[in-house]
Amino acid sequence: MYFKLCWAKLNEVVYSRGRCGVKIEGVAFTQEDTKSPSVVSDGRVQAAVNGSCDGAKLKCAHSSFEKVMSTAHVAPANESKFKTVFRVVSGNFLEMYDFMVYGYYASAIAKTYFPSGDEFASLMLALSVFGAGFLMRPVGAIVLGAYIDHHGRRKGLILTLGLMAVGTACVALVPGYATIGALAPIIVLGGRLLQGFSAGVELGGVSVYLSEIATKGNKGFYCSWQSGSQQVAVVFAALIGVIMNRLLPPEQMTAWGWRVPFLIGCLIVPFLFIVRRSLRETDEFLARKHRPSMGEIARSIAQNWGIVLAGMGMVIMTTVSFYMITAYTPTFGKEVLKLSATDALVVTVCVGLSNLIWLPLTGALSDRVGRRPVLLAFTILTILTSYPVVQWLVAEPSFVRLLMCELWLSFLYGSYNGAMVVALTEVMPVDVRTTGFSMAYSLATTIGGFTPAISTYLIHATGNKAAPGLWMGLAAICGLIATLVLYRSPEARNQYKTA
Template sequence: MVSGNFLEMFDFTVYAYYATAIAHTFFPADNEFISLLLALSVFGAGFLMRPIGALVLGAYIDRHGRRKGLILSLSLMAAGTACVAFVPGYATIGVIAPVIVLIGRLLQGFSAGVELGGVSVYLSEIATPGKRGFFCSWQSGSQQVAVIFAASLGVLLNQLLPASELSAWGWRVPFLIGCLIVPFLLLIRRTLRETDEFAARKRHPGFGEIMKSMIDNAGLIVAGMGLVVMTTVSFYLITTYTPTFGKTVLHLSAVDSLIVTVCVGVSNFFWLPVSGAVSDRVGRRPILLLFTVLTMLTSYPAMQWLVSAPSFERLLLVELWFSLLYAWYNGAMVVSLTELMPAHVRTTGFSMAYSLATLVGGFTPAVSTSLIHFTGDKAAPGAWMGLAGLCGAVATLILYRSQQARNGYKLA
């Protein structure tokens, strides 16, 4: 079920891990900052396609079924991965190379626009009574497996290949592995059955009806976007940006940064289902508010402590603290968002809110790099995470004014 989430996050994570090598291969420039920023901007460009994918593919899923839509989204994602894995570098085919990479990232973003929403809705609809939070938490859990696998593969490649070969061609190996596992993932997804809730519905809305519902529920979607911003910013900060931050800002070894990322993935994987299960018992709102407030109060001071005396140990401690903040918040947030959306357009509504939030969070590596460059403050990414925490807190307060979601679920 969550195989597409694995591939999505594996590809996004690998791109960010090897952003420096990708910058040299596809975006060479006299200024190293400009080269890296171009590579990270293309990474973020994939998120620009997510709202479109959320509308088009989300409407397809709400109309034709969860199973068919999830197979389609995985196929499109695989095509985007191949674009990045096989295209020759700028030195070989010139400007066509970065254009193809951009197309690949846009295609991945289009498919990813509905992947997470489709999986989350599927899990919420097959969950046993009283365990919806626990079930939905495994959507994010699958992403952590991808983070662990990608970072572990990075550690192995750094041990096996000299830096020159890793920069020249070794960075392509993870993308090739991603392509090789696609047939297996498609086979798994084809075995899915349709959810009983969707199958029992006598009538499914057409595209026009879904678009009208999106307009009618625009306020709900924007508030949902605010809820997700905390998740996207914190996740991309502690996973995809960590290797780049550790290497280029803290001047730690690539292996040290990747080991920290593996530990973050393990920590996330542990805390996410714990949070989902606890939210089933105590409610979503208390968890969301507690961890957004902790994020606002601690993220910048923690980052200041790290950059004042950079070390592997300090990076590990700070990232594990950020992991706890992210995972506890996200474990309650995902199920909340599925409960907030009207049932007949649940996939589209969830996907739109999430996709709009990734327009902010997805650019976290580029924003963090720019903030450090222009302010001279190496702790600036902590302030960016604190601002995301504020967004999450405000959205939680707005959304939980009403004690009843529009789809009939009781909001806790």
């Protein structure tokens, strides 16, 4: 390692008024403080050595260089940003893939683990277990978020991937209710809770990492790939579903075919683990001299509870709309609209691709015009159009109408979320950025994660098949109010000005 780091070249010596300035690629050191390197945004470290630039001073600089190199793990300045983004979002892909597969096969999972004479009750139990994972997210946000804020982004993201993998295996490998009785749904519930605990900080950890490696003026674009990786998972999971539905008859899909996508998730875990282990710690985290303890983090979150709650309101719009147009679409298309399961999954593939287009576009747009205008525009548009477009769909259900409806809702979700993720990273206090972001996101998903179950209940209770559109409109109202409140605060204005 020493030889690799010594490969960094001394590329600039500047004489000015008795000071010798030394700049070395990949490292930073000073004569005054060799233990706390000052890392700048471009990955290089600069140090000033007082006095004339003589042999003694350069020797001192060399000594400082060695001390810094022995302790700091700094990413090379020329490392590909694309590779770094790919590495950090890899675990995010697995998290969303598991959630999507569960949502796609909720009906089959219900019959396997929650048998009941009432089909509605069985489906509600399965969807409730899907939502139960979200109840663990706030716990994961506090525990794992504090771990990441204290020990580093890299270590925390490796840990969350491991926990997610164990939860996936629980759902994939546990025998059905007919084989081991009540133990089956208990183990599945435990797996979902473990996934939720891990996911409680996965999104926050990824988002903060991306914001800290982003180049100046491009945070929105970089952070949009947190959600972008989720859309790749949506498309991948839906494509597997389409293929499985074509290869197997419905009876075999219900009996065992639904397990195949979960097993595929287990098989790709080793690859994702290798990829994520190659991550380097962010320069911004390494530059911090203070690493807050669990107690300090808890006190900071308590002091900034208003920002966390406002952030939660913004995320509710994201989680409700996302799970409605992805995880709930196959169930809605098959059970409510009476379309084929394949048609509903094909629509979901198109939705994922649509999301993948709008997220980076509006993330980049928010870098140019600001977060607030984008957030306000798309919350208002969602409030005005979400129910009418779903009502238009259920009036004459068809594959074409379902596709058009879902693509419109995808446009609303992707455009809003492209600005929302980066906004949430900017308004959180720096020392507890991961914990604060994760808390806001996790609290919101305890509501939004139940969208499939809530939508199913609303249709059953009201007899109105368009009721899910009302639920999405209500979530947009929360997003609108939260945006107005959050961007009135001095914290939000100051954070955005310095972003």
